Amino acid sequence: MKLVPLGDRVVLKQLEAEETTKSGIVLPGQAQEKPQQAEVIAVGPGGVVDGKEVKMEVAVGDKVIYSKYSGTEVKLDNEEYIIVKQSDILAIVK
Amino acid sequence: MKLVPLGDRVVLKQLEAEETTKSGIVLPGQAQEKPQQAEVIAVGPGGVVDGKEVKMEVAVGDKVIYSKYSGTEVKLDNEEYIIVKQSDILAIVK
Amino acid sequence: MKLVPLGDRVVLKQLEAEETTKSGIVLPGQAQEKPQQAEVIAVGPGGVVDGKEVKMEVAVGDKVIYSKYSGTEVKLDNEEYIIVKQSDILAIVK
Amino acid sequence: MKLVPLGDRVVLKQLEAEETTKSGIVLPGQAQEKPQQAEVIAVGPGGVVDGKEVKMEVAVGDKVIYSKYSGTEVKLDNEEYIIVKQSDILAIVK
Amino acid sequence: MKLVPLGDRVVLKQLEAEETTKSGIVLPGQAQEKPQQAEVIAVGPGGVVDGKEVKMEVAVGDKVIYSKYSGTEVKLDNEEYIIVKQSDILAIVK
Amino acid sequence: MKLVPLGDRVVLKQLEAEETTKSGIVLPGQAQEKPQQAEVIAVGPGGVVDGKEVKMEVAVGDKVIYSKYSGTEVKLDNEEYIIVKQSDILAIVK
Amino acid sequence: MKLVPLGDRVVLKQLEAEETTKSGIVLPGQAQEKPQQAEVIAVGPGGVVDGKEVKMEVAVGDKVIYSKYSGTEVKLDNEEYIIVKQSDILAIVK
Numbered sequence: 001m002k003l004v005p006l007g008d009r010v011v012l013k014q015l016e017a018e019e020t021t022k023s024g025i026v027l028p029g030q031a032q033e034k035p036q037q038a039e040v041i042a043v044g045p046g047g048v049v050d051g052k053e054v055k056m057e058v059a060v061g062d063k064v065i066y067s068k069y070s071g072t073e074v075k076l077d078n079e080e081y082i083i084v085k086q087s088d089i090l091a092i093v094k
Numbered sequence: 095m096k097l098v099p100l101g102d103r104v105v106l107k108q109l110e111a112e113e114t115t116k117s118g119i120v121l122p123g124q125a126q127e128k129p130q131q132a133e134v135i136a137v138g139p140g141g142v143v144d145g146k147e148v149k150m151e152v153a154v155g156d157k158v159i160y161s162k163y164s165g166t167e168v169k170l171d172n173e174e175y176i177i178v179k180q181s182d183i184l185a186i187v188k
Numbered sequence: 189m190k191l192v193p194l195g196d197r198v199v200l201k202q203l204e205a206e207e208t209t210k211s212g213i214v215l216p217g218q219a220q221e222k223p224q225q226a227e228v229i230a231v232g233p234g235g236v237v238d239g240k241e242v243k244m245e246v247a248v249g250d251k252v253i254y255s256k257y258s259g260t261e262v263k264l265d266n267e268e269y270i271i272v273k274q275s276d277i278l279a280i281v282k
Numbered sequence: 283m284k285l286v287p288l289g290d291r292v293v294l295k296q297l298e299a300e301e302t303t304k305s306g307i308v309l310p311g312q313a314q315e316k317p318q319q320a321e322v323i324a325v326g327p328g329g330v331v332d333g334k335e336v337k338m339e340v341a342v343g344d345k346v347i348y349s350k351y352s353g354t355e356v357k358l359d360n361e362e363y364i365i366v367k368q369s370d371i372l373a374i375v376k
Numbered sequence: 377m378k379l380v381p382l383g384d385r386v387v388l389k390q391l392e393a394e395e396t397t398k399s400g401i402v403l404p405g406q407a408q409e410k411p412q413q414a415e416v417i418a419v420g421p422g423g424v425v426d427g428k429e430v431k432m433e434v435a436v437g438d439k440v441i442y443s444k445y446s447g448t449e450v451k452l453d454n455e456e457y458i459i460v461k462q463s464d465i466l467a468i469v470k
Numbered sequence: 471m472k473l474v475p476l477g478d479r480v481v482l483k484q485l486e487a488e489e490t491t492k493s494g495i496v497l498p499g500q501a502q503e504k505p506q507q508a509e510v511i512a513v514g515p516g517g518v519v520d521g522k523e524v525k526m527e528v529a530v531g532d533k534v535i536y537s538k539y540s541g542t543e544v545k546l547d548n549e550e551y552i553i554v555k556q557s558d559i560l561a562i563v564k
Numbered sequence: 565m566k567l568v569p570l571g572d573r574v575v576l577k578q579l580e581a582e583e584t585t586k587s588g589i590v591l592p593g594q595a596q597e598k599p600q601q602a603e604v605i606a607v608g609p610g611g612v613v614d615g616k617e618v619k620m621e622v623a624v625g626d627k628v629i630y631s632k633y634s635g636t637e638v639k640l641d642n643e644e645y646i647i648v649k650q651s652d653i654l655a656i657v658k
Contacts, residue, residue: 003159003185006151011185042185050181051146052615057570065567065638065647072184074159083159083184087614090636090647091567091575091606097253097279100245105279136279144275145240166278168253177253177278191347191373194339199373230373238369239334260372262347271347271372285441285467288433293467324467332463333428354466356441365441365466379535379561382527387561418561426557427522448560450535459535459560473629473655476621481655512655520651521616542654544629553629553654 001076005044005083008054012038012066012082036066037093041081056086063093095170099138099177102148106132106160106176130160131187135175150180157187189264193232193271196242200226200254200270224254225281229269244274251281283358287326287365290336294320294348294364318348319375323363338368345375377452381420381459384430388414388442388458412442413469417457432462439469471546475514475553478524482508482536482552506536507563511551526556533563565640569608569647572618576602576630576646600630601657605645620650627657 003011015037039061046056058064071084097105109131133155140150152158165178191199203225227249234244246252259272285293297319321343328338340346353366379387391413415437422432434440447460473481485507509531516526528534541554567575579601603625610620622628635648 002188004188005185006183007181009184048147048149053612055612065636067636072159072161074184076187087571089570090573090638091569093640094566094568096282098282099279100277101275103278142241142243166253166255168279170281190376192376193373194371195369197372236335236337260347260349262372264375284470286470287467288465289463291466330429330431354441354443356466358469378564380564381561382559383557385560424523424525448535448537450560452563472658474658475655476653477651479654518617518619542629542631544654546657 003042003074003076003081003083005042007044007049008046008056008086009044009083010040010056010058010086010089011042012064012071012084013041014038014080014082015063036082037063038066038082039063044086046086054086058086058089058092064089065091065093097136097168097170097175097177099136101138101143102140102150102180103138103177104134104150104152104180104183105136106158106165106178107135108132108174108176109157130176131157132160132176133157138180140180148180152180152183152186158183159185159187191230191262191264191269191271193230195232195237196234196244196274197232197271198228198244198246198274198277199230200224200252200259200272201229202226202268202270203251224270225251226254226270227251232274234274242274246274246277246280252277253279253281285324285356285358285363285365287324289326289331290328290338290368291326291365292322292338292340292368292371293324294318294346294353294366295323296320296362296364297345318364319345320348320364321345326368328368336368340368340371340374346371347373347375379418379450379452379457379459381418383420383425384422384432384462385420385459386416386432386434386462386465387418388412388440388447388460389417390414390456390458391439412458413439414442414458415439420462422462430462434462434465434468440465441467441469473512473544473546473551473553475512477514477519478516478526478556479514479553480510480526480528480556480559481512482506482534482541482554483511484508484550484552485533506552507533508536508552509533514556516556524556528556528559528562534559535561535563567606567638567640567645567647569606571608571613572610572620572650573608573647574604574620574622574650574653575606576628576635576648577605578602578644578646579627600646601627602630602646603627608650610650618650622650622653622656628653629655629657 005011040058043056043058043060046054066084066089070088071082074081074083099105134152137150137152137154140148160178160183164182165176168175168177193199228246231244231246234242254272254277258276259270262269262271287293322340325338325340325342328336348366348371352370353364356363356365381387416434419432419434422430442460442465446464447458450457450459475481510528513526513528516524536554536559540558541552544551544553569575604622607620607622610618630648630653634652635646638645638647
């Protein structure tokens with residue numbers, strides 16, 4: 001089973017292990033909007049979303065910083081995913 | 095009797111049994127926005143909705159993850175349905 | 189006397205009796221948004237409403253499921269009606 | 283002295299007497315949005331309002347049902363009027 | 377010194393004396409939105425305001441009914457003025 | 471060091487002394503939205519801001535009345551400035 | 565590792581030391597919206613963001629005043645960054 005996102009949505013898998021990496025990324029806790037690093041698992045087709053043309057700019061395998069505030073958590077086959085709109089992705093980590 | 099949705103609305107039937115399937119989908123509870131897996135029962139015609147062209151991208155029989163937050167529950171002939179806008183459907187499960 | 193709705197508004201008459209019909213439609217109570225079944229009594233002309241072209245898709249006599257949340261109740265000649273915008277109608281029951 | 287409304291505004295005079303007419307219109311009280319029957323006294327020119335073309339669809343002398351929620355009460359020469367936007371008028375009573 | 381309003385703004389001078397005129401205009405107090413009669417002192421040039429073309433429809437010397445809700449009071453040379461957007465003016469009194 | 475505003479932003483310097491001038495401008499205190507007189511120090515280039523064409527209509531040296539509600543205070547070289555959007559400027563004082 | 569911002573986003577690095585510089589920039593504390601001086605580290609490509617064409621007007625190395633209100637803090641390789649939308653940048657300091 002796999003998740004095929006609609007429109008401008010992107011399926012992410014959180015990179016939890018890296019939070020403890022020595023020289024890696026550390027994300028400070030925030031009350032309402034918790035930034036997160038994650039890997040892109042699946043990317044929606046984009047196109048016209050809410051009357052506006054959206055071009056997808058992330059690709060499967062990208063490591064990204066996203067704002068968890070409006071994402072939705074889903075468990076599939078005992079794996080946890082987060083589904084966000086591309087506009088909730090702030091930056092790609094290269 | 096059957097429900098014929100208007101505009102960009104989609105009639106869903108919740109897949110409750112699968113929540114306990116061993117290697118299936120488990121959906122964690124959330125206070126305000128409870129993601130759900132459901133089967134598509136009927137799909138509106140799309141077209142111009144609130145001044146914006148909407149193309150329907152789900153089909154009858156699709157299994158989908160939706161955000162229950164703005165859906166409406168309806169009982170017809172003792173069956174329960176949920177009517178959502180297509181934009182409340184996050185992903186198709188394949 | 190009759191009600192002639194403006195713009196994208198629709199005059200409905202609630203089908204209360206059917207709530208107790210054995211194999212009919214039963215609508216669960218909800219705190220803020222109470223879905224309802226009703227018959228269409230009169231349909232506005234549509235056209236440009238709030239700067240957006242609206243095409244009317246329901247007809248007099250249709251049985252519809254609507255979201256009562258933003259409707260307005262009116263009594264005329266001792267009959268009670270509800271006036272809603274077409275976008276508050278979720279589905280036609282056929 | 284008379285009121286000449288601007289844009290899509292309409293000057294109404296409430297028909298209070300009819301609330302007690304036997305087979306007339308009875309308007310149930312509502313906490314936040316109180317529907318009302320009134321006669322149209324003056325109609326603005328319409329045109330481009332808030333960037334959107336508005337065509338006036340009510341005429342002086344029409345009896346209308348309006349939603350009082352955003353109207354403004356004004357007293358002129360000891361007569362009370364209500365000024366509403368045309369979009370606050372729900373239906374014409376014929 | 378004089379006030380030259382920008383965009384769709386209008387400088388008004390409140391007509392306070394008339395509130396006690398016998399057969400004049402009496403404006404009932406309201407908690408949040410207090411309608412007012414005033415004279416137009418200066419009119420902005422209109423044009424494109426917030427991306428929308430606005431044509432000014434009031435002229436210096438007009439007596440108008442406005443909604444005080446979003447106006448701003450200013451004192452210049454010991455005279456008090458109110459600066460409103462034209463869309464806060466409901467009607468001209470003729 | 472100087473501030474070069476972006477888009478439709480304007481750098482202002484508050485004219486505090488004039489508040490006590492005998493026949494000058496006196497600005498009454500308001501709880502949420504405090505009108506202010508200020509001198510224009512720098513003007514952004516305008517252009518397309520939030521998808522809308524904005525033409526700058528104030529010039530360096532203008533004395534203006536602005537609504538302080540959404541402005542931002544900045545100190546540079548021990549001078550205090552306020553940065554506002556042009557739409558927060560209500561009128562020019564001439 | 566480096567952060568590559570998407571759309572109209574800009575990666576900033578706060579200039580904390582300058583807050584204590586004698587004749588430099590001092591930023592007063594505010595409860596909800598805390599203006600900040602920072603250096604631009606990376607600039608997104610701009611383009612169509614939320615259906616609107618955005619042209620990037622800041623460059624790497626610019627010192628800017630921004631409104632921290634909607635920015636997101638991220639730590640990468642023990643360095644702290646802030647990711648903002650370009651519209652949250654008020655002015656360039658030259």
